[in-house]
Amino acid sequence: MEEKKEALNFIEQIITNDLASGKHKSIITRFPPEPNGYLHIGHAKSICLNFGLKETFNGKTNLRFDDTNPSKEELEYVNSIIEDVHWLGFEYDNLFYASDYFDQLYEWAIMLIKDGKAYVDEQTPQDISLQRTNPTTPGIESPYRNRSVEENLRLFEEMRAGKHDEGSMVLRAKIDMNSPNMHMRDPVMYRIMKQSHDRAGDKWCIYPMYDYAHGQSDYIEGITHSICTLEFEVHRPLYDWFLDQIDTSGKRPRQIEFARLNLSYTVMSKRKLLELVKGNYVKGWDDPRMPTISGLRRRGYTPESIRNFADRIGVAKRENIIDVGLLEFFIREDLNKKANRVMAVLDPIKVVITNYPEGKTEMLEAQNNPEDETAGTRNLSFSREIFIERDDFMEDAPSKFFRLKPGGEVRLRYAYFIKCESVVKDKDGNITEIHCTYDPESKGGKSPDGRKVKGTIHWVDSKTCIDAELRLYDRLFTKENPDDLEEDETYLDYLNPDSLQIISAKLEKHLENAEIGNKFQFERKGYFCVDKDSSHKKLVFNRIVDLKDSWSKISKNG
């Protein structure tokens, strides 16, 4: 049988070659977040990439926390990250922390000092920065650059022992102050931080910089392919330099950079997401408007939809902005198969069926999911007074309007044909009730005489329906690229003031037993998910995404 050939992305091609050439017998990748915030959809791309490689090539993937800066990192973030990786459906082979390697890193630092390749600098951060100058100008060497090995050893030991104040000295690698690569201009390896560490406790008051810890951590774990984002490309020579000092065997993780995910109408940097949370622009990291994994989960996105999205957007090195509509496509695609249909009226108006017996209630059978036979059926109660959607009725309707209008007939989904006979208005001219007659022969929505109605609308029984809170979300930003700003602007200027609309809706009784996290399609209205704010007294739903709406286009274009 001919196997369907999937196109490999450039990273998979590299790995395929490395396996074929015998460079590696198997591969190990890793996902290395810093626990200083919640994971977002951009991280999901990286997670799917790294763990996807493990699955494709039958390798291994570690989860490693790059926890080298205790002033920014918290256990809360560690836990959320672990939860998010699992929720996405991935199992890591090892759970590691960069802090596991602090002793080894310290030993290597001593070694570098002894080799005359690192020195203690006592200048201020400002001085150090100034001396690095800029990429087009050669740097200036620190006056402390050529201390004796003995003095460096003594001072570094004193740093470790807590004898010096924060900010008073650092350990620097002695590389090349004239390098066109700024990262090679004697980068800082260790700084003094008199902070206890979530895992290492009070053992250290000096902590390694990311650049000094990251490459070696990959090396220690035997990572074969270190996948990271583009901005680390210029760091690669530095990682290689450190490894060259500690290992001459030439065995190196191969770092491969790819372009991070950008989504339209979304900000993705952790700093900005943190600012949105701290500034109360949203209600926490898991606010359903946030592009965090926890936000998407609460919104009602499924792991499958996110993984399909990640697969589809591909991996390359060029900068990209993905249309957020693509993410919406994948959740619709997934939920179309999985979500049971129910009826909910978001903006109700009462319909009285004048020829239907008062006091009578009957039960009508409805399909739970036309896309899935096994989803079964349920019963809907029907009586003389029902609610329909306000915008499913028009007094002066254009010809293309297939819904209820004076003298017109529509099908009530799974119920009857009804015909509008009259409307009742208040003194301001607002319609308060619509009076209709029904055709008893059309029970179930069938048309025994073969006559056609163009419109089918949803409804709920006024006698049995329940009230619920619906949270309707729109994009958080009004600008396609909130990072593309004029000088005097901030991305916060483009916050969408209407990103959340809260309404009260009427739902069919069936939903009273819905549980937190349950997802439904409200027919003709969109996909909704029961929010954790729900209680026994009141259900709260998040709108995950609306349905494609070709009527809105028609009505807009006249």
Added chain:
RNA sequence: UGUCCGAUGGUGUAACGGUAGCACUGCAGAUUUUGGUUCUGCCUGUCAAGGUUCGAAUCCUUGUCGGACAACCA
């Protein structure tokens, strides 16, 4: 007048010297007890100029445009 990276329809992504394909979007139509789904068709692309070659998105040269890099952040 630094170093590094990149450039394929509106948005992404394939094609590995041999017919520019796929997905999303958009448009048109069919089906439909959701103006949903499904199905069919269509529009739109190789940054530019030279060169190598029977043949270039692909290789070479030059240019243009975009991005990253100057934290005791990661």
